[in-house]
Amino acid sequence: MNIGDVARMSGLPTKTIRYYEDIGLVSPLRSTNGYRTFRDSDLHKLAFLGRARSLGFTIDDCRNLIALYGDDTRASADVKKIASEHLERIDAKVDELLAMKKTLSHLVHECAGDHRPDCPILEDLATSLDEETPKATVANL
Amino acid sequence: MNIGDVARMSGLPTKTIRYYEDIGLVSPLRSTNGYRTFRDSDLHKLAFLGRARSLGFTIDDCRNLIALYGDDTRASADVKKIASEHLERIDAKVDELLAMKKTLSHLVHECAGDHRPDCPILEDLATSLDEETPKATVANL
DNA sequence: CTTGACCTTCCAGTGGGTGGAACCCCTACA
DNA sequence: TGTAGGGGTTCCACCCACTGGAAGGTCAAG
Numbered sequence: 001m002n003i004g005d006v007a008r009m010s011g012l013p014t015k016t017i018r019y020y021e022d023i024g025l026v027s028p029l030r031s032t033n034g035y036r037t038f039r040d041s042d043l044h045k046l047a048f049l050g051r052a053r054s055l056g057f058t059i060d061d062c063r064n065l066i067a068l069y070g071d072d073t074r075a076s077a078d079v080k081k082i083a084s085e086h087l088e089r090i091d092a093k094v095d096e097l098l099a100m101k102k103t104l105s106h107l108v109h110e111c112a113g114d115h116r117p118d119c120p121i122l123e124d125l126a127t128s129l130d131e132e133t134p135k136a137t138v139a140n141l
Numbered sequence: 142m143n144i145g146d147v148a149r150m151s152g153l154p155t156k157t158i159r160y161y162e163d164i165g166l167v168s169p170l171r172s173t174n175g176y177r178t179f180r181d182s183d184l185h186k187l188a189f190l191g192r193a194r195s196l197g198f199t200i201d202d203c204r205n206l207i208a209l210y211g212d213d214t215r216a217s218a219d220v221k222k223i224a225s226e227h228l229e230r231i232d233a234k235v236d237e238l239l240a241m242k243k244t245l246s247h248l249v250h251e252c253a254g255d256h257r258p259d260c261p262i263l264e265d266l267a268t269s270l271d272e273e274t275p276k277a278t279v280a281n282l
Numbered sequence: 283c284t285t286g287a288c289c290t291t292c293c294a295g296t297g298g299g300t301g302g303a304a305c306c307c308c309t310a311c312a
Numbered sequence: 313t314g315t316a317g318g319g320g321t322t323c324c325a326c327c328c329a330c331t332g333g334a335a336g337g338t339c340a341a342g
Contacts, residue, residue, distance in 0.1 A: 004319065014320090019299060033307060035320055044267070051266050056241045059298070069263050079262050080254035087245050094238050100197045101231050104224055113221035121220050122210050125192050126185070145288065155289090156331060164329090174338060176289055200329070 001038040003028075010046040017046060025049060025063065057086055142179040144169075151187040158187060166190060166204065198227055 007014045020026050021036070026045050028036040038046075045066065052062045061082055068074045068082075103124075110120040148155045161167050162177070167186050169177040179187075186207065193203045202223055209215045209223075244265075251261040 002320075013300085015300060016298085018321095023298095033320080034322095035307085048266050053298090055245055055266075056238070065263070065266065068260075069267060072258055074258045074260070075256045076252055076258060076260040076262075077254045077256065079260045080249060080252045083245055083249045083252070083262050087242065087249060090238050090242050090245070094235060094242065097197070097231050097235050097238070100195075101228065101235065104196055104228050104231070108221060108224045108228060111217050111221045111224070113218045115216045115218065117213055117215045117217060119209075119215070119217040119220045121217075121224050122206070125189050125196075125206065126210060143289075154331080157329085159290095160330060174289080175291095176338085194329090 001043065003036050003038070006038045006043050006046055009043055010050050012046055012050050020046070020049065023059065025059070025066070055086075056090060057082075061086060142184065144177050144179070147179045147184050147187055150184055151191050153187055153191050161187070161190060164200065166200070166207070196227075197231060198223075202227060 001009075003014050003017055006012075007017060010017070012020075017026070018036075021028060026042050026049075028038045028042050031037045048066065048069065049062055052065055053059075057065065064082055065079065068079050107121045107124055112118070142150075144155050144158055147153075148158060151158070153161075158167070159177075162169060167183050167190075169179045169183050172178045189207065189210065190203055193206055194200075198206065205223055206220065209220050248262045248265055253259070
């Protein structure tokens, strides 16, 4: 299979696949004309990567997950650990975004959004220093 | 004020403040020894930036927000538009993360996490190609 | 006069790709 | 046989918003 074929089948852009080769995630063979030649196992690995990335795992996580996948003496605890830590990162990010959302949606709701210059959004941004609303707004909730 | 002073007062790292000067967000004066000299207005602007960034606005948003802030003929509608679009980005990101979370927490829950190699997490990652679970898992919910 | 805390610039790297230029290869068709 | 197109290849630069580190200048205190 050429790169275009695995791109279609894995759903990954060719650029990404070349990049994955670059960083050593996949190692296709080369045919005499210099084209990459992908085996079924390469395609399988790329699909694995695509799925893992779509679940938000980092490239580094992917590296470890692939290693575990190929190790039949693995302990599922090791996989679970990676996934659990990732889940915690997701939770933290969601919390952070929800805190932003809470503040922002409040401000947007307050703002008339008309032709006049008066704007509670700008007021909030401008008064953060004086009013001293530290990291609480961002960190909590 | 030197950069360290505004860093302390604004809560931004000195590196970030220099970077903001680099990209033209703030323009401190220079004293004879080459040190940056910040006015109250610079500090104010940096605090504004810090607050806006902590609410997740992009640098580009910040540029526009600052311009609007300094324009007393602005329409609050313009500010509201920036904030609303940002809010939409946040919502989209939250949805994406919650979809990941849903899938992942299910898988983590299913995984024994012991010394044995059997692992539903790896199984999910490995079977995405055959089972054909397209972008639905990521895009929906 | 030295120590240490400041400040300066510049260069490189982060993560995870993406865009584009310049070029090679292969097949189909006139 | 020429050419048009749709593959493929490399390499370099860029995205975002910083961050780290090296190498050096400046200043106040002891």
